Amino acid sequence: MDKFIIKGGRKLHGEVTISGAKNAAVAILPAVILSDEPCVVENVPTISDVTISLRILEEMGAEVTNIGKDAYRIDPTKITNTCVPYETARKMRASYYFLGALLGKFNKARVSMPGGCPLGDRPIDQHLKAFSALGAKYTLSQGMVDLTAEKLTGAQIFFDVVTVGATMNAMLAAVKAEGLTIIENAAKEPHIVDLANFLNSMGANIMGAGTDVIKIRGVEHLHGTTYTVIPDQIEAGTFMVAIAATKGDAIIKNVIPKHLESITKKLEKIGVNIEQYDDSIRVWVDGPLVKTNVKTAPHPGFPTDMQSQIATLLTLAEGTSIITENIWEQRFRYVDELRRMGADITVNGKIALIEGTGKLMGAPVKACDLRAGAALIIAGLAASGVTEIEDIYHIERGYDCMEGKLRALGADIEKVSVPDTAKNSTDKASAKSDKEAV
Numbered sequence: 001m002d003k004f005i006i007k008g009g010r011k012l013h014g015e016v017t018i019s020g021a022k023n024a025a026v027a028i029l030p031a032v033i034l035s036d037e038p039c040v041v042e043n044v045p046t047i048s049d050v051t052i053s054l055r056i057l058e059e060m061g062a063e064v065t066n067i068g069k070d071a072y073r074i075d076p077t078k079i080t081n082t083c084v085p086y087e088t089a090r091k092m093r094a095s096y097y098f099l100g101a102l103l104g105k106f107n108k109a110r111v112s113m114p115g116g117c118p119l120g121d122r123p124i125d126q127h128l129k130a131f132s133a134l135g136a137k138y139t140l141s142q143g144m145v146d147l148t149a150e151k152l153t154g155a156q157i158f159f160d161v162v163t164v165g166a167t168m169n170a171m172l173a174a175v176k177a178e179g180l181t182i183i184e185n186a187a188k189e190p191h192i193v194d195l196a197n198f199l200n201s202m203g204a205n206i207m208g209a210g211t212d213v214i215k216i217r218g219v220e221h222l223h224g225t226t227y228t229v230i231p232d233q234i235e236a237g238t239f240m241v242a243i244a245a246t247k248g249d250a251i252i253k254n255v256i257p258k259h260l261e262s263i264t265k266k267l268e269k270i271g272v273n274i275e276q277y278d279d280s281i282r283v284w285v286d287g288p289l290v291k292t293n294v295k296t297a298p299h300p301g302f303p304t305d306m307q308s309q310i311a312t313l314l315t316l317a318e319g320t321s322i323i324t325e326n327i328w329e330q331r332f333r334y335v336d337e338l339r340r341m342g343a344d345i346t347v348n349g350k351i352a353l354i355e356g357t358g359k360l361m362g363a364p365v366k367a368c369d370l371r372a373g374a375a376l377i378i379a380g381l382a383a384s385g386v387t388e389i390e391d392i393y394h395i396e397r398g399y400d401c402m403e404g405k406l407r408a409l410g411a412d413i414e415k416v417s418v419p420d421t422a423k424n425s426t427d428k429a430s431a432k433s434d435k436e437a438v
C-alpha cells in the first residue's frame, strides 16, 4: 500500500501544467468504439481510470498503442466482444459509458452494473430511460445490464435530473440512430462539450452541447480522427486551492479560464488573487482569507468535485462558512479526517458548518474517495507538522502525478510504499474492493 507523507508549511511557488480532463477522457475512450477507423486521442491523463478504460478496450479486441506522452492510437475495427465483466467494471464508475458506446455501434451491450461507491446511491435510471427512448430493451440480472435493439431511432429524451453520465450516454447511443434525437434538461459540463466535439470530429452531427438542449441528427458512419482532450477543470481548481491554502504564488498552465469561472469567483470572495491569461492563470494570496458560503450545483454552478477542497481552505479562513452539497449525499465523509487535523466542522445532512480556525495540524489520515483525498493533500500542505495519507489509490484514479507536480512547486511530499501485514492486507483488500468504483 502506498501513502503520501507531507511535511506542511511550505508556500507553493513556480509553475504547474494541468493534464487532460479525467471526466472527458473516460467518455471519449469508449466513444472510439463508434468509429469505423482508428482514432488518435491526445492529452490523455496518466491516471488509473484511464488505464482501466484502455484495458477494457483491449479486452474487447481493440488495438491500443501508446504513441508518445499522453497520446494513444486506438483501432476499434476488430472489436468482437461487447461485454464488460464485473471484475473490470467495478473498478471504475465510468465503465457505464461502454453501455452507450457499444449500444450505439453494435445495437447491443452487456456491462456489469457500476458498483456502489462512497458518494452514496448512484442510480442509472436516467441512462436506461434514454436507451429505452431510442428503442433499446434492457434487462438487469445478476448484476449485469443487458441492452439490445433491433435498430435505434432518434427520440425526444427529457431527463428528470441534470445528469452528466446519462447525457453523455444518450449522446453515445444516439449518434448513429436514425433521425433526430433531442435531449432536454441536458447537463452542460465542459466534458459534455468535449465529448460532442470529439464525436463531431468523427463526422457526427451534434448541436447545442453546453446548453440544456442537445440535438443529434444520426449519421451512418463515423470516421477516424485525431483529437486533444480538454484540460482538467477540477485538477486546475485543486491546484488553485492548494496554492491559496499555502499562501503561495504560482502559475497554472494549460487551463481554460472560462471553465474555472465558478471556482475563481468563490476563491476571490475568500481573498485569493487570480489573474487570467489566455490559457493559464496566476494564483496568489497576500492578505487574510475570509469566510464564504458555497452551494454545489451542476455546471455552471460550483462543482461538487471541488467541494471538499474549498471546504479545506475555509477551515483556514476567518469566520463561519456554510457549505451545501446538493449532488452527492455522502460527500462529507472527509470531514472526520479533517477534524483529526484540528478542523472545526459540523455536518447536518447536506450542510456543513465550518468554523475557520486559521490553522491545521498534521495527522495520519485516510482518503475515502478521490476528491476527499485531494482535500487531505491540501490540508497536509497547509498544516504544521507531518501528515500521512493512506489509501491514496483513490487519488491516483483521477490526478496525474499529483505528488510530482506538487514537489515541483516546492512542496515537501513523498510517496512511500508500506508493506502490508497479513491482517492489514485483508482489511485493505476488502475495503478497496468496496470502494473502487467512484
Ligand code: EPU
Binding pocket: 023, 026, 093, 094, 121, 122, 123, 124, 125, 126, 127, 128, 161, 162, 163, 164, 165, 166, 187, 304, 305, 327, 328, 370, 371, 398, 438
Ligand atoms: N442521477 C440519477 N439518475 C441517474 C443518474 C444520476 O438520479 O440515472 C443523480 C445522481 O444520483 C446525482 C445527480 O443525478 O445526484 C448527478 O449525477 P451525474 O449523473 O451527473 O453524475 P455522474 O455522471 O455519475 C459525474 C462525474 C462525477 C461528478 C458528477 C457531477 C464522471 C465519471 N463522474 O458523475 O465525478 O461528481 O458527474 O458533476 O464523469 C469525480 O470526478 O470525483 C466525480 C465523482
